[in-house]
Amino acid sequence: MDKNARRKEIEELIRERKELDVNEIKNRFGISSVTVRNDLIDLERKGVIQRLFGKAVLNEEKLEASFDETKIRNLTEKEKIGKYAANLIDENESILLYTGTTTLQIARFVDPSKRFIAVTNSIYITYELKRNTQNAKTVLIGGNFNPQTGATYGQEAVNQLNAYNIDKLFLAVDGIDAEHGITNDQPYETDINRAMIHKARKVIVVADYSKVGVVSFVNMGSIKEVDTLITDSRAPKDAVQRIMDKGVKVIII
Known part of the structure; x- marks a missing residue:
């Protein structure tokens, strides 16, 4: 599975379940902790999630900030x-x-x-x-x-x-x-x-x-x-x- 397809599937899982454990993502897709982190950073930049320690949470109420990554x-x-x-x-x-x-x-x-x-x-x-x-x-x-x-x-x-x-x-x-x-x-x-x-x-x-x-x-x-x-x-x-x-x-x- 290529990077874009994997990130799309991770996004769909988080939208469905509201939050997802980092270790579960790692084991489900057979990827390293660094790769998980990069995938979640990408989704966070798009405003899809918020990263918390050890998990990703669906960003249902996007925080308004001067430092909007987009x-x-x-x-x-x-x-x-x-x-x-x-x-x-x-x-x-x-x-x-x-x-x-x-x-x-x-x-x-x-x-x-x-x-x-x-x-x-x-x-x-x-x-x-x-x-x-x-x-x-x-x-x-x-x-x-x-x-x-x-x-x-x-x-x-x-x-x-x-x-x-x-x-x-x-x-x-x-x-x-x-x-x-x-x-x-x-x-x-x-x-x-x-x-x-x-x-x-x-x-x-x-x-x-x-x-x-x-x-x-x-x-x-x-x-x-x-x-x-x-x-x-x-x-x-x-x-x-x-x-x-x-x-x-x-x-x-």
């Missing part, structure tokens, strides 16, 4: 970047995930069995981590709420963040440029951006090709504060080279 630009590139970045999370680390559609993919592809602490200011990333991980501890930062991004910000958020020691920050941006550094288009979130960069021992920017060499509205930090950039093969080569010349490690997926 509306994310450059989703294929972001998924590849997110999958690679998720593998950089080490056992027992503390990580920061700043709100964004690329960092959301990290939460989707992280190893469900891995033990780590994830701190985030995104309600969507929190939701994804809670249903996709078994041993991770997730901390949602409080503070003011931006309904446009589903993120918290402000002095209360900064105060809470200042109490934590963070190994790695995975930072989504609207622009990264060798001269202008890292930028975004949300002026209200500048303080939390700066606090995250300050608290993390390592800053990893995750950005698809459309963000590389781009300068957005608000400055988040200088290029010297970035340790690693993970991007895709469509990123402008000249912009990538200028960023590398500033001492940033660039990983192209």
